[in-house]
Amino acid sequence: MRRMSWLTCGLSLTIASMAAVAYAQSRGAAGAVLYSGARLIIGDSSAPLENGAFVVVNGRITAIGRSGAVTAPAGATRVDLAGKTVMPAMINVHVHIGYEGYTSWGAENYTPQNVLDHLQREAFYGVAVTQSVGSSPTEASIQFQRDQEAGKFAPASRFMFMPGMAPPNGGPDAILLKGTSVLKVVYEVSTPDEARAAVRTMAARQLKSVKIWVDDRRGTYPKMTPEVYTAIIAEAHAHQMLVHAHAIAMADQKAVVRAGADVLVHTVQNEKLDDELLALLRERTPYWTTVIGLGDRSEVCDNDPFVDQTYPAKTLAEIRASTSCGAVSPNAANREAILAANLPQYVAAGARLVLGTDTGITPRHAFGWADHHELSRWVTSGITPTQAIIAATSRPAELLGLKDMGTLAAGKRADFIVLTANPLENIRNTREISAVYLDGARLDREALLARWKRSNSIQ
Numbered sequence: 001m002r003r004m005s006w007l008t009c010g011l012s013l014t015i016a017s018m019a020a021v022a023y024a025q026s027r028g029a030a031g032a033v034l035y036s037g038a039r040l041i042i043g044d045s046s047a048p049l050e051n052g053a054f055v056v057v058n059g060r061i062t063a064i065g066r067s068g069a070v071t072a073p074a075g076a077t078r079v080d081l082a083g084k085t086v087m088p089a090m091i092n093v094h095v096h097i098g099y100e101g102y103t104s105w106g107a108e109n110y111t112p113q114n115v116l117d118h119l120q121r122e123a124f125y126g127v128a129v130t131q132s133v134g135s136s137p138t139e140a141s142i143q144f145q146r147d148q149e150a151g152k153f154a155p156a157s158r159f160m161f162m163p164g165m166a167p168p169n170g171g172p173d174a175i176l177l178k179g180t181s182v183l184k185v186v187y188e189v190s191t192p193d194e195a196r197a198a199v200r201t202m203a204a205r206q207l208k209s210v211k212i213w214v215d216d217r218r219g220t221y222p223k224m225t226p227e228v229y230t231a232i233i234a235e236a237h238a239h240q241m242l243v244h245a246h247a248i249a250m251a252d253q254k255a256v257v258r259a260g261a262d263v264l265v266h267t268v269q270n271e272k273l274d275d276e277l278l279a280l281l282r283e284r285t286p287y288w289t290t291v292i293g294l295g296d297r298s299e300v301c302d303n304d305p306f307v308d309q310t311y312p313a314k315t316l317a318e319i320r321a322s323t324s325c326g327a328v329s330p331n332a333a334n335r336e337a338i339l340a341a342n343l344p345q346y347v348a349a350g351a352r353l354v355l356g357t358d359t360g361i362t363p364r365h366a367f368g369w370a371d372h373h374e375l376s377r378w379v380t381s382g383i384t385p386t387q388a389i390i391a392a393t394s395r396p397a398e399l400l401g402l403k404d405m406g407t408l409a410a411g412k413r414a415d416f417i418v419l420t421a422n423p424l425e426n427i428r429n430t431r432e433i434s435a436v437y438l439d440g441a442r443l444d445r446e447a448l449l450a451r452w453k454r455s456n457s458i459q
């Protein structure tokens with residue numbers, strides 16, 4: 001069985017507070033800095049602040065307002081951002097970290113160094129928090145969070161994770177199943193009692209969320225029964241844990257929303273939403289992560305330098321060789337039409353859109369750039385740039401309980417992206433990154449690029 005061996009060992013260990021481990025990491029630079037002159041996109045529904053200014057002290061924003069109205073402490077460093085746009089760093093609530101190795105993919109790559117590399121790639125592209133969903137080994141992940149919290153790693157996106165649950169031999173698709181089974185990352189449960197016991201084990205480890213695979217992947221895998229997922233959701237909620245439910249078919253989405261799932265993963269793809277699902281969304285307002293951009297390799301096919309800069313040339317060549325670049329699938333237009341009909345309807349009904357990309361779930365999916373791809377896919381499918389930015393910043397912070405992240409406001413961590421163009425005019429301008437700051441410290445993106453270029457060139 002793939003069930004975790006740590007179900008029966010390690011239960012005596014307790015962790016003071018995983019929340020503290022996840023959120024208290026300090027990467028902050030000391031000393032006050034006044035940033036002024038930029039357009040500030042706050043990250044919530046408030047209007048952007050033109051010619052804004054903010055003060056950062058010890059990694060936190062201490063004051064924000066119009067330039068001239070914000071007073072800097074004596075001796076503060078001044079940074080002129082005239083002509084720039086600043087937005088909060090993004091938060092990605094759904095990836096599969098650790099397996100991508102660029103010349104290989106699988107458990108053999110799952111090391112702290114590789115997890116860190118993936119988090120640095122997310123940070124390079126402006127992502128402050130990255131959550132791995134259902135595919136990370138629990139003990140190794142807890143250790144990684146402790147080490148990141150203790151400052152043992154170079155600056156990177158903050159790591160969060162949750163365990164996964166599925167029926168025996170079900171759950172992840174064939175590639176993820178094969179790649180993760182060596183590490184025994186998925187709890188296999190057949191009965192409500194097993195399901196509840198597994199959730200209690202997670203709660204005892206102070207874990208805050210769990211992912212369940214519900215659907216049968218178009219008839220190719222066993223389905224999780226309603227009795228099992230109802231038990232999981234009830235037990236999780238009894239422990240203040242959230243349940244992320246993978247469900248693609250409309251009937252399954254209705255069933256898990258009705259059962260109380262907190263986060264819907266995926267979008268109904270092949271049919272237009274019906275009134276029953278829309279009514280359920282209005283009533284329950286689940287969070288919702290789309291992961292629609294996963295299979296789309298248009299940027300790679302287009303030789304987009306925004307993507308190419310961090311990919312090994314060999315991997316780019318492989319993707320271009322294995323993807324029918326330029327060819328239009330006969331179903332593409334229909335798929336796009338359904339997405340353009342469904343996505344705004346989900347949002348209008350009250351589904352709380354949050355950024356997730358599924359990056360790393362299969363070979364040749366590099367970390368970081370897909371976040372920007374997902375945002376632009378949303379906007380071409382009918383929501384506004386403001387809605388997209390909220391879904392990538394303040395709303396995922398709310399979902400993850402990161403109270404001091406997700407917006408530009410006094411008291412928040414100084415995690416932000418400096419852009420040379422305005423994403424409210426064109427969402428693709430989130431790619432015009434001039435600098436990324438994590439906890440008030442400027443990320444050395446040039447050094448990261450140089451390292452990746454060196455490692456890419458020897459592959």
Ligand SMILES: [Zn+2]
Pocket residue numbers: 094095096133358361
């Ligand atoms: Zn996923």
